[in-house]
Amino acid sequence: AVAAPAIAQSSPEVKWRLTSSFPKSLDTIYGGAEYMAKQVSEMTDGKFQIQVFAAGEIVPALQALDATQNGTVEACHTVSYYYVGKDPTFAIAASVPFGLNARQQNSWLFQGGGNELFNEFYKKYSVIGVPCGNTGTQMGGWFRKEIKTSADLNGLKMRIGGIAGQVLQKLGTVPQQIGGGDIYPALEKGTIDAAEWVGPYDDEKLGFNKVAPYYYYPGWWEGGPTVHAFFNQEKFNALPKHYQSILTNACVNANTWMQARYDMQNPGALKRLVGAGVQLRPFPQEVMEACLKASNELYAEISAKNEDFKKAINAMVAYRNEEYLWFQVAEFTFDNFMIRARARG
Amino acid sequence: AVAAPAIAQSSPEVKWRLTSSFPKSLDTIYGGAEYMAKQVSEMTDGKFQIQVFAAGEIVPALQALDATQNGTVEACHTVSYYYVGKDPTFAIAASVPFGLNARQQNSWLFQGGGNELFNEFYKKYSVIGVPCGNTGTQMGGWFRKEIKTSADLNGLKMRIGGIAGQVLQKLGTVPQQIGGGDIYPALEKGTIDAAEWVGPYDDEKLGFNKVAPYYYYPGWWEGGPTVHAFFNQEKFNALPKHYQSILTNACVNANTWMQARYDMQNPGALKRLVGAGVQLRPFPQEVMEACLKASNELYAEISAKNEDFKKAINAMVAYRNEEYLWFQVAEFTFDNFMIRARARG
Numbered sequence: 260a261v262a263a264p265a266i267a268q269s270s271p272e273v274k275w276r277l278t279s280s281f282p283k284s285l286d287t288i289y290g291g292a293e294y295m296a297k298q299v300s301e302m303t304d305g306k307f308q309i310q311v312f313a314a315g316e317i318v319p320a321l322q323a324l325d326a327t328q329n330g331t332v333e334a335c336h337t338v339s340y341y342y343v344g345k346d347p348t349f350a351i352a353a354s355v356p357f358g359l360n361a362r363q364q365n366s367w368l369f370q371g372g373g374n375e376l377f378n379e380f381y382k383k384y385s386v387i388g389v390p391c392g393n394t395g396t397q398m399g400g401w402f403r404k405e406i407k408t409s410a411d412l413n414g415l416k417m418r419i420g421g422i423a424g425q426v427l428q429k430l431g432t433v434p435q436q437i438g439g440g441d442i443y444p445a446l447e448k449g450t451i452d453a454a455e456w457v458g459p460y461d462d463e464k465l466g467f468n469k470v471a472p473y474y475y476y477p478g479w480w481e482g483g484p485t486v487h488a489f490f491n492q493e494k495f496n497a498l499p500k501h502y503q504s505i506l507t508n509a510c511v512n513a514n515t516w517m518q519a520r521y522d523m524q525n526p527g528a529l530k531r532l533v534g535a536g537v538q539l540r541p542f543p544q545e546v547m548e549a550c551l552k553a554s555n556e557l558y559a560e561i562s563a564k565n566e567d568f569k570k571a572i573n574a575m576v577a578y579r580n581e582e583y584l585w586f587q588v589a590e591f592t593f594d595n596f597m598i599r600a601r602a603r604g
Numbered sequence: 605a606v607a608a609p610a611i612a613q614s615s616p617e618v619k620w621r622l623t624s625s626f627p628k629s630l631d632t633i634y635g636g637a638e639y640m641a642k643q644v645s646e647m648t649d650g651k652f653q654i655q656v657f658a659a660g661e662i663v664p665a666l667q668a669l670d671a672t673q674n675g676t677v678e679a680c681h682t683v684s685y686y687y688v689g690k691d692p693t694f695a696i697a698a699s700v701p702f703g704l705n706a707r708q709q710n711s712w713l714f715q716g717g718g719n720e721l722f723n724e725f726y727k728k729y730s731v732i733g734v735p736c737g738n739t740g741t742q743m744g745g746w747f748r749k750e751i752k753t754s755a756d757l758n759g760l761k762m763r764i765g766g767i768a769g770q771v772l773q774k775l776g777t778v779p780q781q782i783g784g785g786d787i788y789p790a791l792e793k794g795t796i797d798a799a800e801w802v803g804p805y806d807d808e809k810l811g812f813n814k815v816a817p818y819y820y821y822p823g824w825w826e827g828g829p830t831v832h833a834f835f836n837q838e839k840f841n842a843l844p845k846h847y848q849s850i851l852t853n854a855c856v857n858a859n860t861w862m863q864a865r866y867d868m869q870n871p872g873a874l875k876r877l878v879g880a881g882v883q884l885r886p887f888p889q890e891v892m893e894a895c896l897k898a899s900n901e902l903y904a905e906i907s908a909k910n911e912d913f914k915k916a917i918n919a920m921v922a923y924r925n926e927e928y929l930w931f932q933v934a935e936f937t938f939d940n941f942m943i944r945a946r947a948r949g
Contacts, residue, residue: 301849366867396934477938504646511857522711526926547941580946581871587943589741593822596892598932
């Protein structure tokens, strides 16, 4: 029953700026922030407005966290692993090699203590982080030549960053940091031999298939990467409590929205790419094994000198081992049957 | 920047009642509604209160939709497939045999036109439906004897309802409708031979392992069942627009919450069950094939006489085939590797 007349409420007009780490052309990952802002506006009857700026409009893509920390903007939408240069612990909140798939990542962050663990860590940077998007398992990227054994990774110049780049370095790969727009010409000229980006929907736009015909999977370094919204701690704490709740709910909604939208868009893009002659290849088992071994070595090395990293990676690995114990039963068996039944038509 | 002083806003006090189809003992599926209501209260500074009632407190479990339709309550939290007696189309919005997994279900409903399709259908019942929970792929249930071939399903008395029961009938199974509390004694006495419930976390509480040692997977009739919140259309439309948005956002948040919580709780329960001597068994491939064939036959039969069903099942099947085309690449290959790596320790 709608009772009582409208009464005065402490719902002030608030205007925030959010800087995204993504260009507008990556409409789904960029769009997650716009979708979130739209929800906040609708839930507050237009009182709480968050204006979303693309990467570079206020600060460059990879300075989104700093801009939020120092109060240049109230919020950003970014991937925590972009900040491994500050501390490798940042990566674990998003995705590390051989980490969690998207659903497990949600379970860990929302119900397994993950968000609490990382928000304790984020305090050092005066920000609060809330999951606000996921891409699902990404692709392993575009290669000019086939990868038949882990020896083929030796000497390979690959556009790949962060922890995954460090893992591949152990196998002799030379990781390269190259912005999205510069990847195509570098692959074309042979300045690099391989490049990872996102998945079929985003990759298709950049046309990599014309210059690197082998499209590998899975992107073992991104089993289910979380995209975060970060809020300046002081600005967030100054909000009325119900605005804080509205903001958080909008992020969780956007977290689902982005995954659902990628899952809607990827199948068509994959079909078009394969139709255009792309050579789809799984990484050979031996290559996967070598990369897993290198990842575990790297985690041990970093853990030996970084307590925050050690705590977070141990928590993630323990959660992962529990999750796959369960996922291998009903989930995986169901998917396996459905995939085989589909292939038969 | 927090600008402007607090101003009067049209945020009336609203009190709603929501009837759940679940008992409080199923704390995660029941808890989804309480979590949703808590979000709504927090986002409205306590102005919009939704009181959650367990099954039977206002109306019995399976009358939740009717009570919402006729305005006895403003809302309910239930599974759409409980209402197949009214129209089998209801089932497709939740889960049908060999349907979508949980993430695909989200993608279809939120981004693939699913919610729009079902809300057009739900208009006949004067309700609006919003996804508000998922369990993930359920288990195939508890059996007193092993199932080695589809012939073993012939004559089997199994506690299973809805569309799945009709599919199994084609294989000679005798489906039984039994409430949660009566399953254990029926299995113990041998009045029934098998019973399906949910998954390890919920099943463990009922102690089925003591009377039916074989625990089969996957529950091919529930690859990723959506739990819905339904709102009385007139009551929903009478809400201020920002309350409507708050309600919807809270449901999407609860949709993630329930899945994340089941994924957190199921691994431990599975380990305890196996530790207690449960015989974990996959349904043999031939059994799965026979059930898929029977499902497709049933869908064709119902489609021949029900246009709403035909439209919805065709949309689901088309979406499913697209989704598994994509999932078999990066997602499945990643999970497959992780499961094998885990098993090796």
